Amino acid sequence: MAGAGKRAAAKAVEHSKQSQRVSLKDIADELGISQTAVSFAINDRPGVSAETKRRVKETAAKLGWSPVYAAQALGSSRTMTIGFAPARAANGIQNDNFMMQFMAGIHQSLSRKGYGLLFRPCSSDKEAIAVYRDWARRKRVDGVILVDLYAGDPRPALLTELGLPSVLAGGPDPSNSIPSLSIDDSATMGTILEHLSLLGHKRIAYLYGDKSLDYCRSRVASLQEFDKKSHFSQIWVEDTGFDTGRGVELTQKLLLEDKPPTAFIYETDSMAAASLRALSTVMLASDMMSWDSGIRRFPYDLPAIVSFEDSVICETSFPSITAVHRDASLYGTKVANLLLKVLAGESVAGNRKILTPKLIVRESTRMILPNVDTM
Incomplete structure (x- = not known):
């Protein structure tokens, strides 16, 4: 014993x-x-x-040493935290598949360097600005990732004034206050419209996210410019405020016109899928009512549908939805890497475009009638 x-x-x-x-x-x-x-x-x-x-470093690994980030931050005046305060509607983040993947990419990049992400969703830009001021006053974060640039946006200049290192996902920043990385989708709307034109579509509706956002305005301008050259019969441009329900309502309203759109372009995958579901439900009910006649409207009478965001929703819907594919996670990783370079004092390019998107053609733009302009 x-x-x-x-x-x-x-x-x-x-x-x-x-x-x-x-x-x-x-x-x-x-x-x-x-x-x-x-x-x-x-x-x-x-x-x-x-x-x-x-x-x-070899000896540290052998002895099992690991950094104490609180002490490390105290000694270097760093918090090892990056701030992210997007201003969206209450359900705007959780329903945004692109944003979720983008944030996952940010996390992946920051965690490799021992940084954490302070996620602070805001209901308005006014609230976001107050958050930035609070972070700067309390030295709460080492840097900030900015998204959703809009016309006359005061945030880049404010972050510079507050001394908060930051980068912009999107842009470029007209004031050149902060460096940016944007997805090179300048020609993406043109690619979508070329595809629809080749299929014979002349009446096209674009249900975009928010008229104040730079990329939405750029896409609207691209549609209008393409229309000048191609002379569509009619185009519709509608602001949804990223509200999926609003997108469905507008789709149903437009289809009641004497000559409705034969093709719809949606800002988000959730809006495209919800509109497709609503239209499919109506057509299937009509098919059931006229079962004995042998007339089947679904899915052949559906308008063409394209989403500016790709996801598993687009792949698994029926018909599957033609969509613009971007690697949102890789984009988040690159944006975070850019900020880490800024924090390390490295020289970075002012504004760069990366990751040219691809149009993934699926069933929603294949199931068409012989003469779509008479639909």
Whole structure:
């Protein structure tokens, strides 16, 4: 029994030693160098050789050292936190598949460098501006990711004035206050319209997200410019405010016109899918009422449908929905990487465009009548 007790005590002592956090001093003692040299090597600061950095990092890994971010932040005046305060409607974020993937990409990039993301959704730009001021006053975040630039947007200049390093997803920023990365979709609307034109569509409706947003205005302008060259019979441009229900209502209203649109372009996948479901329900009910006649409207009498966002919803709907595909997660990763470069003091390009989107053609623009202009 006595021997067993000694062994238990020895194990307890060993466990206690193992559970003690390894410090920079432990690494310094192991290598016979100063703690300052170890700190410089761990944080990739100048002042120590590449060989010393290598030895320090290898020894840190061997001893099981891990950073204490609270202390690290205190010592460097950094919070190791990035702020993200998009201004959207109450359900605007949770229903936005692109935004969810974009945020996942941001997380993936930041976590590699030990940063966290402070997500603070706001109901308005006024609230977002108040949040930025509060973050700057309390030194709550090291930097900010900005989205949804709009005409006359005061946020880039404000963030610069507050001394908050920031980058813009979208843009470019007309004031050139902050660097930006935007998806190169300048020709995407043209690609969609070329596709619909080749199918014979002449009456086209675009149900966009928000007239104040830069990218929505750019897409509307592209549609109007294309119309000047192609001379559509009629185009409709409607603001939905990113409200899926509003998109469905507008779709149903437009289809009641004497010569309704034969093709609809939607800002989001959820709006496209919800409108498709509403139209399909009506047509299937009509088919059931006229079952004996043998006339079947669904899915052949459906207007063509295109979404500016792609997702599993577009793939699995019936008919599957033609959509513009962007890698939102990769986009989030690149935007976060850009901000990390800014925080590291690296020189970055002012405004760059990346990730040219692709149009994924599916059933929703294939099931057409022989002469769509007479629909």
